[in-house]
Amino acid sequence: MYLLGNVLVVGLVVGGVSPKSAAAQSAGRIEQLSGTTTPEYVVPRTPDGVPDLEGFWTNQTYTPLERPSEVNKAFYTVEEAAEIEEGRFEREVAQTSPGTIPDVHYDFTQFGLDRSQSTFARSLRTSLIVDPPTGRLPPLNTIGLERARKVMEERERIGGRWDAAENNQLDDRCIIMRGAGPPMLNAGYNANYHIVQNADYVMILVEMIHDARIIPLDGRRYPSGRVRHWMGLPRGYWEGDSLVVETANFNGKNPLEGSSDQLRVIERFTRVSDDTILYKFTVADPDTWDRSWTAEMSMKKTIGPLFEHACHEGNYGLYNTLVGARLEDRKADEEDGLQGPEE
């Protein structure tokens, strides 16, 4: 435990323990985040002389992006935070209780996918968003609202989820995870990253759907606006001991909280201790919000390696559910046929 300005900072990594015991151990070791590195911490360097961010990291957290509506402060007390974590642990453990509805889904705790068994960054923050000070997203502007309305209309038009593969969420289709980023948000589980650096690039491998972000550091320009990616095109540089990554040229097909293809994301990675990278990002999109917003969270050192997440290759779920839906359709048609046309 050490003091940073007037902010109390306590680091903690929970790993490889049973959910109950993790919850029991959790009280009292929770950190607040701060935008600066501790003066006494000497950032390790790669042989190229730049800050060393290499290794396996996770930004798994229980802290929501937006402050819950019933909360009107930026930080919980340690006791409040511990109680919230305890509640989340219990909900995850409940998923393994035989005969319960959650049990029908994956057994998260058996496969170690639950947060209570993974390393995770603990925080007293009531939201990841630090600006606006409300801890909440700015309201959608008129362009953003109009787009949201069109999205809803289109959703109505295309029909039900099981009418076609493309009616499903992008992650169920194994195209991209919602939290793949940037910004890299912890979308559910396996919020693990592998960072590898050379002199000219930083590579961040997102475990889910093996999405590698290849970030050039050579000051090159963005390509033509006709070249647009699901994850945008990143450009990086070192600013002091921070890696800054600016991403543009998004295709807008995986919107972040309603964003458009005009989204721009600026991320800042700063190693603040041996086991922590402070991950701060600012999001701007004039076609969605009238102001930018900023959030911050920790990336905690975790154990590797990352295994291949071949999502599409093993996507039997989507295929078989569609097969089931068409069988149901046929059965319904046959029953209608038996009853004959209504007089």
Add this chain to the structure above:
Amino acid sequence: MRQKHVAVIARVVVLFCSFLLSMEEVSSQSSSSISAARTPNETPDFNGIWQALGNNYWNVEPHAASPGIVRGLGALGAVPGGLGVVDGGVIPYRSEALVRRNDNFSNRLTRDPAIKCYLPGVPRATYMPFPLQIIQGQSHIMILHEFAGAVRTIYMTDQTEAPASSWMGWSNGRWEGETLVIETTGFNGMTWFDRAGNYHSDQLRVVERLTARSPERLSYEVKIEDPIVFTRPWKMSMPLYRRAESNAELLEFRCVEFVEDLIYGHLRKDQSR
């Protein structure tokens, strides 16, 4: 007696010629190997964006040009000829495996796993008509492929056995002088070598050797072992060329979206869409 002498002399000549040939092979390799640029870790520096040229991704064995299997694509879908990259020209299949390869070829439009945007496996990913990027870190070397965003992590220090089988396998690497040697195992047996049905089982073991021949060219040699499918180990070799455009960059080829209609289209409720 005289015949015997002739036979002995002939044999000596053959031996000497093959000795010369092997000398030639060795010397040509050593003379064209260069001392590559070094990373700050003093290892050869292979960082960069590389790509194989040629038409071997259609068929790693020698083949003449042929019409494509999708009629509507005409000349654009036709298969260009290739001299092949297999040592000796022919893959040494076991007889029953050769039957399956030929069957794969006949059914390649439905069986080739890459058509469905599945991870292409190793070594196929290396010589597909897409660039790859090498990023050398301190304990891992990443080989990142544009096709399907396929990723290989080469473990240089923290090496383990494959924890489970996978599409791209589990790769451990080491430096042998100027050469990066990568041994990959732990395959799931669901990938192919090319578009012509050449295949392997989950017993595949791949040993790749990458050596700089010039600042702009790597030699890529790969040894294939799979006792279930082949009668003996066999080799392929080809150059990998540096993509020299100053703005060269791996672009997204997130092909899952492009194959949804192929895989799930027949399961759509409204077939008129």
